Amino acid sequence: MTLMHIVPGLDEEASEKAIAILQNRLSHEQEAALVLKHAHWNVTGPDFIAVHEMLDPQVAEVLAQADETAERIATLGGSPLGRADDVVASRTWKRFALSGRKSTKEYLQALIEYYNDMIADDRNAIAQLDNLDIVSSNIIQDHVQQLEKFQWFMRSHLE
Numbered sequence: 001m002t003l004m005h006i007v008p009g010l011d012e013e014a015s016e017k018a019i020a021i022l023q024n025r026l027s028h029e030q031e032a033a034l035v036l037k038h039a040h041w042n043v044t045g046p047d048f049i050a051v052h053e054m055l056d057p058q059v060a061e062v063l064a065q066a067d068e069t070a071e072r073i074a075t076l077g078g079s080p081l082g083r084a085d086d087v088v089a090s091r092t093w094k095r096f097a098l099s100g101r102k103s104t105k106e107y108l109q110a111l112i113e114y115y116n117d118m119i120a121d122d123r124n125a126i127a128q129l130d131n132l133d134i135v136s137s138n139i140i141q142d143h144v145q146q147l148e149k150f151q152w153f154m155r156s157h158l159e
């Protein structure tokens with residue numbers, strides 16, 4: 001890729017590697033917003049309203065995370081890829097397969113599994129970014145902290 005510019009103190013190779021890692025996280029964050037909204041619309045059961053309403057703030061948070069990640073890519077001189085096709089092309093994690101009107105329990109179990117992959121991938125990204133660009137690492141550290149909290153909300157709902 002051709003970078004528009006290089007942040008002072010970073011070299012081109014480190015910037016390019018950091019951008020590639022951030023692009024993968026951007027696509028995951030964008031997809032998470034779709035998956036969470038899909039669950040928000042399709043959950044059913046006696047605790048419908050609790051789960052339905054729990055999910056919307058998570059949608060807002062992962063969309064805010066995607067914006068922050070995309071803008072970090074631009075800050076590093078790259079071009080964030082944000083189209084639906086880019087999300088699918090970037091997917092290195094398990095596809096969210098659950099569809100249709102299903103119980104809150106089924107959706108929460110599927111979402112907890114989805115977050116398992118997303119959290120592990122964020123933590124792996126952080127370990128790599130620590131050696132490339134500590135500022136980008138710090139951004140993803142903030143993001144994974146929120147995801148771990150959201151996963152705790154979901155687990156607590158099932159206990």
Ligand SMILES: [Fe+2]
Binds near residue numbers: 040
């Ligand atoms: Fe809604």
